[in-house]
Each structure stands twice: as C-alpha cells, then as structure tokens.
Amino acid sequence: MCGIVGILRCDGTRPHPGILRAMNDAVSHRGPDGQGLHIRDGVGLGHRRLSIIDLEGGVQPMSNENGDVWTTYNGEIYNFAELRETLLGSGHIFRTSCDTEVIVHAYEQWGPNCVERFRGMFAFAVADYRQRRLMLARDQLGIKPLCYRRGPGYVAFASELNALLPCEARFPSLRPESLEYYLRYRYIPAPDTIYQDVFKLPPATCMVFDFSGRVIEQREYWKLEFAPDERPTDEQWLEEFQHVLRESVRAHLVADVPFGAFLSGGVDSTLVVMEMSRLLERPVKAFSIGFEEEKYSELKFAREAADELGVELRSEVVRPDIGAVLDELFQHYGEPFADTSAVPTWCVSRLARTEVPMVLSGDGGDEAFGGYQRYETWMQTTFWGDLSKLLSHPRRAFKRILATLLGRTGDSLASWQESCIVAMRTRTRRNLWRPELRWLATHPCPAFVRAGQDATRSDRLARVQHLDIKTYLPGDILTKVDVASMCHGLEARTPLTDIRVMEFAARLPMRMRREAAAAAARRLKVLPKQALSRRFGNEFAYRSKQGFGIPETEWMRRGSPLRERFQDLVASPQFPLFDYFEADRVHSLLNQFDRNGRHAVNLWLLFGLGMWMERRQSRSLVKIAA
Secondary structure (H helix, E strand, O other), X not given: OEEEEEEEEOOOOOOXXXXXXXXXXXXXXXXXXXXXXXXXXXXXXXXXXXXXXXXXXXXXXXXOOOOOEEEEEEEEEOOHHHHHHHHHHOOOOOOOOOHHHHHHHHHHHHHHHHHHHOOEEEEEEEEEOOOOEEEEEEOOOOOOOOEEEEEOOEEEEEOOHHHXXXXXXXXXXXXXXXXXXXXXXXXXXXXXXXXXXXXXXXXXXXXXXXXXXXXXXXXXXXXXXXXXXOOOOHHHHHHHHHHHHHHHHHHHOOOOOOOEEEOXXXXXXXXXXXXXXXXXXXXXXXXXXXXXXXXXXXXXXXXXXXXHHOOEEEEEEEOOOOHHHHHHHHHHHOOOOOOOOHHHHHHHHHHHHOOOOEEEOOOXXXXXXXXXXHHHHHHHOOHHHHHOOOOOOHHHHHXXXXXXXXXXXXXXXXXXXXXXXXXXXXXXXXXXXXXXXXXXXXXXXXXXXXXXXXOOOOOHHHHHHHHHHHOHHHHHHHHHHHHHHHOOOOEEEOOOOOHHHHHHHOOOOHHHOEOOOOOHHHOEOHHHHHHHHHHHOHHHHOOOOOOOOOOHHHHOOOOOHHHHHHHHHHOOOOOHHHHOEOHHHHHHHHHXXXXXXXXXXXXXXXXXXXXXXXXXXXXXXXXXXX
C-alpha cells in the first residue's frame, strides 16, 4: 500500500524535480517506509512506500531488466505468485519476489491487457519508453484511488487530489456541478472531482496516453454481470458462499508484516474475523470503535463476537470533541466528502496502527449481498406497495400513486435516487442555490446515467445493487476507508470487495438475496446471515442493521464544539460558501434544526463543505524554485 504520483511533459522536456518532489511529499502519509523518484525524458514518476510484501526488494519506481519499462504502483495483487510462475515460464527474469515486478513483466508480456489478469486492489502507472506511452489503470471495483490533471503542456496523476496541486502556481477552478453532486450523494462520483480539468479514473478503467499527451486508448476492462442461477439448492449456495469467503480471506492474508482486523460487530466484519480465526493459528487482533450514544454504538456486539471467536479486541469510544480529526480528514480527502462514518473509520484506523500496519475489513458485503435497508424500501416502492400505505400516509401515498400512473416514478433512476439515496432533497437544494445556479438541482449526474444504462437488464433488486457497486461503493465506502486508513499509514484490505466474491454474488437468485416471506428484519443479505447464525445464533445474526455513522443530530446541537465551529463558518457573509448559496436559506435550515431537530443531514453537508472551503482558502501552493 503506497502513494503514487507522476507527470508527463507533452513536449518531451524534463519534468521539474522540485514539482515531482512536492507531489511525492503530498502523499508521504501513505508511504512512511520509503520513497523514490524516476525522471527520464518527459516522464517523472514518484512513489511513497508502505512495506507489506518483500520488505527489502520492493523499492519503487521499478523497472524491467532493460530499464525501458517502469512502474509506480499502489496496492496488492493477490494472484501475483501464480502470475509470476506463468511469466517465468515465458522467459521473464525476476530480481525480487514482490508483486510490483509482476506488473512490470505482465505489461511486457501482454501490454495494457495485462490488467485483465490481476486480482487485487491496485492503481498504477507504466511508462513504456519503447512504445513511448504512459498507461494508467485502476482495479475492477475501485478499491484504490487514482486521479489525473490535464494542464497546459502536461498530464499529471496521483493517489490523492492534493498531490496534483503543485503542478501549477494556481488552484484549479471549482466545478459547480460537482458541488451539486456532493449535496445529493455526500461525495462526488467519478470521473468528476471538485475541480475543473481534474478527474478520477473510474474503476476497472485502463487509460493510455502517448508521450505527446494524446489519449490513444481508454476502456472499461471488466464488468460485473448479474446472471441469477436457479439450479443450486439453498444448502449448495450456502456451502459455496462459505468456500468463496474463506478463499478470499486467505488470499487477502498474504503479507510479510503483522496484521489484524476491523470488528464492528456487524454481519460482514464478524464473518471476516470468523474466517481469519479459522485460518490462523494465533488469535486475531481486532479493533473497534463505539459512541457514548448507545443507539449508535455496536461495541457490545463487537465484544460478544470477540469473546466467541477468541479474538484480542481493542476498542475506543469516540467523543464529539473531534475538531482536529475533522480538520485532518477534510484535508486528505482533497474535496468535499460528508459520509459521517469517515470519523469512526479514521479513529479505528488510528487505533489499529498502534499495533499493526495492515487490517482486513468487511466493507462491500452490503452491496454484494443486498444488505441495505434502502433495498427493502426500494422493493416496496411500487404501485401496490404505495397503495398499501394509503391508510397510514394518505396524502403522500396519493401523490406517489398519481406519479406512478403518470410514469414519473416506478423503476426509474430518478425514483431510486430521490426515494432512497439522495442526502439533500431536490427542493431544498434548489432553494439553497443562488438564482443563477438553481438549474443545477435537476442536472443529471453522468456517472449515475451510465450506471443506470448498464443495469437495465438486471432484476429490480440487482439493478440498484449494480448502481451502488458502480457509484456508492467506490465513490463513498472505499474512498472513506482508503483515505481514513492511509492517513495513518495503515493498509486496509477488503475480502468482500473482491472480484471472485462479487462474481459469485451476482449469480444469486432473488430468494438468496431477499427472503420475501420472512420478517422485515430478516429479508436482506440472506447467505451472510445464514452463515453467521450457525456460529452465533439467530438473535445475533438477524438483529436490525446499524450503520457506522456519528450521532450527527446530537453533535450539531447548541453548545457542542461542532456547533460552535459551524456558527463560525456561516457567520460571515464573505465566506466563499455564499458565492454559491443563499445565506438566508442556510440560516433558515439552522433555525429549523434548533426548533424541531430537522435538517441535521443538510447541516452536516454544509458543515463539511464549509470546512473544506476554509482549508482551501488557508492553503498555500508550494512555490518551486526555478
């Protein structure tokens, strides 16, 4: 796990070493164990290393034996040993036992198509001096980040947005459309970023530039296809699930350093730790976070799981005096990001890094196996489902039924977004924007449009799972885990966010994703709960799902440190937030929150945006000596 940077000068002139060093320094927290630079012709590559495999031999940037193919790489290739044997059989010569060198020789052997053979989490660049081209690639599910910037006479790339800022003596311009996406989703979906001319490489994407900076290839090299298989019995599905999960956990345990696990006490993290305890001869070291507010805390379940599995558990309680934590988080995300679970993830990462440099986590299980309650809401959001709610919510149900009859809701992408995932409602956003920008409130997000087109052949539940896997999983969940863990130089691996696990889950028939005849709390995530119940019992496995967010309502009340910070941000009419939003609308949301507790989510979105803008205002670009 590392940080990577690079720059391609389109006229072939040598990249400025000071700029490359400044870019590399901006990701130093991602790689505390070493650094390296490579500059040749118009190409500069940088690397910061967190040593996990082949501690002595994995120095980067790394080349082949001829020095005409170089790579800088972040991540882990879990099938590198098998690929290495294949490449040795084809005559390639290896100097190390690390997975980085496998990328170099795999590129030599198969060119850009090499990425189709990798199983893992990765983002890398390859500079090919023979064919004079630069290749960028990102893993299939978007576990590891990669962004790039196109400027006058150059193309630059990096693991984090902040590392692209030293490329020029000016900040990139903000993109209003991206601010709108942030208010909708709490994050900005790829390929967009908060800046103009700066982009995220989407998951499962390979992009190739020639040395003049022209894009000669950009393609999606892998797609998840939902194809339900009705033939296996329920018992066969459960047996295969346990095998697939164990094999994935085993693959993710390959390391030359001590490791542990995040254990929230939820279904997914408990399953991962359960498999780790079966595979390892020593007790698993696990780490957990809780809150003083009991309804937000799963610590008691984490302790119950740890006791049952014989796990060494370390835990910590998060309290609302976390201003410094938020400052660091907003700095490292590089753009507005408002998933509140980033706070406990940052804290549990800090806790884990005191003992181990690598952990396994349970992220991805909800998307793969249908675990979110919003999926159940979506399955019930039909004409007949709305009709059944007439007695309890007649006005609301009547409006929905009328809209359905007119073809305005139902299975549409707009219906899914507005009813199940949008953080700030369309009407609130429209009223918040200044008049000249209100058109943004209904502006389609290209990432969701593309994902919706790809998902049209799936059943109703698989369709929204597919949308989450293409958007929410990489844009929110995996981004949160990557940034929060790498703040502390901690590698977080995700066995449930694995192409083998995802491809298995995409074969499940509807009955193995949703038990239609069961009680509401038991309808979702069928196989993981069945597997867990065999060890822990039904009461543990089938309890109501809890999120991993903070108690944002309590933390935003009058008198709290976060509320005082919020007041400081919105008190001045000159604050840049009001270049885009109506000040009176912001204050109206705050007043409504104080009266009835409404709009806590909206205030948190504005708080996150305000903190990011404040940090951007105070940030100075690195001045590079001529």
